[in-house]
Amino acid sequence: MPIVTLSTKVYSDLQLKLIDKLLESMLKGLKVDTEISGVTPRRWVRIEVSDEDEKVALRYIADEIGICPTLLKNVEKFSTLRGYVSSIDKKELHIDVGVFSPNAIDATVSLQHLQAQLADGRKIALKKLAELFGFCQNLPLTVKVHSVDKENSRVEAVLSEKQVTLYRSWTKSLLDRLIILGASSNEVMLALKQARCNRDVVGVEPLGLFEHAIVCKLGTDAKGLIPKIGKKLWNANFSIFNPRKIPRFLGEWSVL
Numbered sequence: 001m002p003i004v005t006l007s008t009k010v011y012s013d014l015q016l017k018l019i020d021k022l023l024e025s026m027l028k029g030l031k032v033d034t035e036i037s038g039v040t041p042r043r044w045v046r047i048e049v050s051d052e053d054e055k056v057a058l059r060y061i062a063d064e065i066g067i068c069p070t071l072l073k074n075v076e077k078f079s080t081l082r083g084y085v086s087s088i089d090k091k092e093l094h095i096d097v098g099v100f101s102p103n104a105i106d107a108t109v110s111l112q113h114l115q116a117q118l119a120d121g122r123k124i125a126l127k128k129l130a131e132l133f134g135f136c137q138n139l140p141l142t143v144k145v146h147s148v149d150k151e152n153s154r155v156e157a158v159l160s161e162k163q164v165t166l167y168r169s170w171t172k173s174l175l176d177r178l179i180i181l182g183a184s185s186n187e188v189m190l191a192l193k194q195a196r197c198n199r200d201v202v203g204v205e206p207l208g209l210f211e212h213a214i215v216c217k218l219g220t221d222a223k224g225l226i227p228k229i230g231k232k233l234w235n236a237n238f239s240i241f242n243p244r245k246i247p248r249f250l251g252e253w254s255v256l
Contacts (some may be wrong), residue, residue, distance in 0.1 A: 014105070179212070200217055
């Protein structure tokens with residue numbers, strides 16, 4: 001009966017029930033039992049898988065949700081990992097990619113790599129990049145491992161091609177996005193309905209099981225939605241992606 005750690009975090013214990021229902025729906029038709037065995041200190045979800053089709057179920061779970069490496073020895077160069085922003089300093093973006101045994105080790109994305117991937121190499125401060133692209137704690141990001149130093153317990157990474165492509169498409173759309181962290185899709189949709197904001201919204205894009213981006217209609221300011229739906233999602237955190245600021249700033253300024 002293997003125990004694996006899903007590449008998804010929960011923000012409250014109540015969300016474990018939603019994951020339980022999701023697994024039940026995903027694996028319907030297979031002879032397999034899944035049981036949530038706990039949550040790690042950094043809020044990753046652990047499950048136990050058993051019965052006749054456990055190998056098939058594990059492959060499907062890995063494809064659809066993802067499974068954390070848990071150990072540094074399982075992290076390979078050039079592999080793609082899904083993680084969450086854990087902290088931001090002046091020179092690095094720290095990403096929790098699910099390496100936590102025996103110690104928690106984040107992957108780091110350097111300012112230089114972020115400048116190359118997101119700002120055409122311009123010397124933009126990380127604080128400003130975070131503001132432009134909505135980087136904040138618990139934001140889901142997909143990274144590609146650049147190097148692994150097992151002796152010094154260090155993992156260096158860059159944003160994955162998929163992640164960079166996503167930001168490019170968001171920028172070209174010219175539509176604001178309100179990023180919501182810590183709420184299910186049903187909770188987000190209900191909040192929009194109760195706040196009567198549906199006419200201001202094109203749709204809701206999933207970034208993770210409990211992370212979403214509300215796509216605003218052209219002319220709608222994402223920041224203006226926060227007071228309206230924030231009281232409906234009082235346990236969630238918000239971040240803003242404003243595509244109109246990005247080309248304007250990158251075209252006019254260079255910040256050390």
